[in-house]
Amino acid sequence: MNTTRLAGLGLAAVLSCTGALLFCGGTPANADTADLTFGTETDAVTPGSAVELTMTLTNTQSTEIRFVYQSIRPTWDTERQTDLKYALVSCEADGAACADTTRLGLDYALPLAPGASRTVTLTYRVAPDSACGRTVGFSSYLYYEYGSGLFSTSDTFWSPDIRVDCPAGH
Numbered sequence: 098m099n100t101t102r103l104a105g106l107g108l109a110a111v112l113s114c115t116g117a118l119l120f121c122g123g124t125p126a127n128a129d130t131a132d133l134t135f136g137t138e139t140d141a142v143t144p145g146s147a148v149e150l151t152m153t154l155t156n157t158q159s160t161e162i163r164f165v166y167q168s169i170r171p172t173w174d175t176e177r178q179t180d181l182k183y184a185l186v187s188c189e190a191d192g193a194a195c196a197d198t199t200r201l202g203l204d205y206a207l208p209l210a211p212g213a214s215r216t217v218t219l220t221y222r223v224a225p226d227s228a229c230g231r232t233v234g235f236s237s238y239l240y241y242e243y244g245s246g247l248f249s250t251s252d253t254f255w256s257p258d259i260r261v262d263c264p265a266g267h
Contacts, residue, residue: 132157133167133239135256143264145225147186150256152237153216154205158250161208164242169219172234172255181231181261182224189218229263 136151152169156162175181188195191206195217205215221233240251 131155131254132241132250132252133237133254135235135237135254137257137259139259140257141260141262142223143262144223144227144229147220147222148233148259150219150221150235150259151216152219152256153214154209154239154241155214156209156211156243158243158248159211160244161210162241162243163208163246165205165207165209166240167205167237169235169237172236175232175234178228178231180228181233182227183221183233184224185219186222187218187220191215191217223261227261229261231261232258233261234258 132155134153134155136153138149142148152167154162154165154167205217209215223233235256237254237256238251239254240249242249
């Protein structure tokens, strides 16, 4: 067999192996699971009442999460409603008070094993003199490191909107 034919066979083998490696990879573990999910017990409140917003961080990676940075802030639509008045009244991270409510979400107990979850519950009260017919919503930037700090991921997540309904007879 001549060397040209051998080189051609070798090149074909290398390309076949490369193609197999590129296209045979399985679906990532986090394909169907969001890293951060939000929940509320209700989708509407009235002025003077409170609503709980839960954020659950789930480790969708194959190694433990060792570092988390998360920020949460009102959405642009919420901020532009100047007559909407609300305030954070409590923050609990898996049942314990949050240490620093200016940097919410940093109280997740770490490390977080693969498949494990941690929850932060924020309680907001809508002021009695707040305008009704508005919505409150939040966005959260999440960054975390896993794989002994070799890998990281980040994304922005949005909470469901909570309507501020007018009380009956208002």
